[in-house]
Amino acid sequence: MSDPFAQAAQALATAPARAEKLARNLVARAPQDPRPRLILASALRRQGKCQDALALLVPLAQAYPNAARTRYELGLCLRAIGHGAEGMVQLEAATQLDPSLVEAWQALADASFATGDAARELRANAALARLDADHPDVGRGAELVVLGRCDQAEPILRQFLLKQPNHAQASRLLAACYVAARAFDHAETLLRHAISLKPDDKLARFDLARSLFARQQAEAALAELAPLEAAEPANPAYRNLRAGCLALLGDDAGAEALHASLAQEFPENPRIAVNHGHALRTKGERDAAIAAYRRAIALAPRTGEAWWSLANLKVGTLTAQDGATMRGLLADKSLPDVDRLHLDYALGRACEDGGDAPQAFDHYAKGADLARRHYAMVIPDYAAEAQAVATRFTPEFLAERADWGVANASPIFILGLPRSGSTLVEQILASHPQIEGTMELPYMGAIASRLAAKGPQAVEEASADDIRQWGEEYLARAAVHRRLGRPYFIDKMPNNFRHIGLIRLMLPKARIVDVRRHPMASCFSGFKQLFAEGQEFSYSLEDLGAYYRHYLAIIRHFHEVAPLSVHTLIYEDLVEDTETQVRKLLEAVGVDFHPATLRFFENDRAVRTVSSEQVRQPIYRSGLDHWRAFEPQLAPLAQALGDALENWRD
Structure with missing residues (x-):
């Protein structure tokens, strides 16, 4: 040259x-x-x-x-x-x-x-x-x-x-x-x-x-x-994705360490601070999580996710000054919708904690409306789905295939509606020395979605080998989350109630626990919760009522066609008489009583759901009837629930 x-x-x-x-x-x-x-x-x-x-x-x-x-x-x-x-x-x-x-x-x-x-x-x-x-x-x-x-x-x-x-x-x-x-x-x-x-x-x-x-x-x-x-070990996007993968696999310490290193390297990035806060919360380091969320807010006050993350701790972390700041941010018409919906939910929580139910509901409703538009919700035909389940999973259909699946008793499925007490039940069971708590595993839903894409005949025409392979696939994919070597493990995906029939076929010896809560309490708790993803039904009172009725229909069908295949635990009964209900629960999942299950709040395991802070303290009764303060605003929900308001325990 x-x-x-x-x-x-x-x-x-x-x-x-x-x-x-x-x-x-x-x-x-x-x-x-x-x-x-x-x-x-x-x-x-x-x-x-x-x-x-x-x-x-x-x-x-x-x-x-x-x-x-x-x-x-x-x-x-x-x-x-x-x-x-x-x-x-x-x-x-x-x-x-x-x-x-x-x-x-x-x-x-x-x-x-x-x-x-x-x-x-x-x-x-x-x-x-x-x-x-x-x-x-x-x-x-x-x-x-x-x-x-x-x-x-x-x-x-x-x-x-x-x-x-x-x-x-x-x-x-x-x-x-x-x-x-x-x-x-x-x-x-x-x-x-x-x-x-x-x-x-x-x-x-x-x-x-x-x-x-x-x-x-x-x-x-x-x-x-x-x-x-290997080519770019310092790439922050690669490190962030690795942290997310480690969290999915249950390596919470590894995930938090990666988020901590990113937060140290990029101290001015509020999104990294928020991610670090999430990892700290999962580990149970609440004060450090709060500090990370506060840092994100200090860096970028309009970061709606940071405000919602503080509110979502559900331990009264928001102050009166925080409320005033959030109102000022919401008054700014240039605020992006994604930040606005997070702020509406956060301010709703602050108003509820302050005793102002009408204002709280107004913000929850505004947030839900934005969430519906932002996530472009498509609500399934629940009635058609319930009818398809009832038509397909008859006593004769199940009996003919009773021994086709994998005879493995290790899975315990906890299901129901979100915000119905399933995390508490998981924490109780995971405090038993024979049972390991994992997370909300996606694998049953993934198998069900794959089969649904093939059409309704996919399950009906499946051979014994097909069904056994599905069961083996589920167990193999779940195995990576089983780190303690215990005989039993928990899959706490609430929406698995839609797949009970598939579970019975694939894993006939698996235990299924239905955690049920008063419909007004359960549905309103879901309505005021901004979920990370999914739960599309939760952003409308009418859709929530329809979903609760759908859930009841599915559970009742399997109580009828496969008696004793599902153990229903009423959340209110668990709160009122904890030991009796825990003993019944342990009997239903096939283990002896252990006193550690009554001191579940001492269990320092990682908890990934929005109830993480609540299950780290003893059971308290004060939350049972929170919804009653909002009863005037919840009339559309009551109407959508119909007779489920009276017969939900049946």
Whole structure:
């Protein structure tokens, strides 16, 4: 290479000291030419000599104010010496002067991540996605995907792929649209296709890992993540995903350690502080979790998730001043909906704790309305589903297949409605030396969804080998969560009541515990809870009433067609006469009484549900009738429940 400018520029990335030497020679030979001075400044910055670099860059920027690369280098230098705001101004200027300057957009994205400026980071990443594309249509689709507008991106990408089906980037981007729609099978197919076309595509492999994580397939996600981590062990996105996978697998200490290291490395990012708070809460470190959430709020007061996380501890962490601050934030019409709905739920909790039921309900209702729109809820036909269960799982159908599944008695399924006391029952059982508490395992639901996609005949036409294989699959996938070597383990996925028939077929010796609570108490507790995902029925009083009736219908069907297959425990009875109900519960799951189950609150196991703080204290009666303060506002719920209000115990 004979061009001395090209030699100096090429040396920057791998040999900045050599680039400095070459650039100094060029400056001496052509002192009026700005190019060698810019190369020299970049070489100095890369060696940590930012003050020396600034001495060159400041006069260059003044002399050539429209030079994008000069502004880019100046921005990096200013940030490196602690002048973050000034540095961001220069980086923004660089992207405006040259919208195709990838390095400036990447620096802007990285700086925005470090400072927790989510809006600016999103804008920079959208520009990067557009610039990375090799076709305008793919670029537009990429930009829309990053901005979260997958409904607009999907038709663009689908049309493009009809013409070029082997375009790896378009395949990856369309897969992202499928992930947003939770069509994970289609997403995985497209992502694996993209990787087959470009095996070294880091973005496609990372998207595949994230998709697998979203399906709660943590081990598979970690396998895809491993080569990416090997190449970039410091990548914060990879570390964050690993932490999520470890949490799914029950390694709460490992997950918290990763979140702690990220929080230390990026102390100005409120999202990282919130994630660290969640990990600390799961471990039972409440005070540290509160501190992490407070830090997120101090960094970015409009971070709705941090406010809701404080409120969701349910231990009176919000003050009167917090309430005033949240009201002020909600008055700001520019507040994003996702933050607004979190704040409405948080302020609802604060008002309820303060005894103002009407105001509390108003905020819960506003939050629920936003959640319905934000998550685009689609409510199933519960009546049709219940009828299908009753038609399929008859006494004769179950009897013919009684011994087809896996004769393994280790699983204990705790099910019912969310917020009905299932976490308390799990904590009681997990305090028994023969029973291990795991988490809300997704595997039964995943198997059921896969079968449902094949049509109603999938279960009816299944052979004994098919059903046994399903049972073996469930046990194999659950095994990774069994860390204590105890004979029994708990799967506390509440919505598994919809799969009781499948459980009876696959695992005929498994124990099933139905935890039931007064419908008004259960449904209202769900209504005022903002769930991390799912539970789409909980954001409408009418839908909650319909869901409760659906739940009763399913449980009652199996009480009738398979007597003693489900043990129903009434939450109110457990509160009023704990020891009697605990003894009956232990008998139902097949273990002897142990006194530790009555001192469940001393169990320091990790608890991942929203009831984590409540089950770390003795049972208290005061929460049974909280809903009565809201009775006037709950009339639509009472009407939707109908006769379930009177016969719910039957």
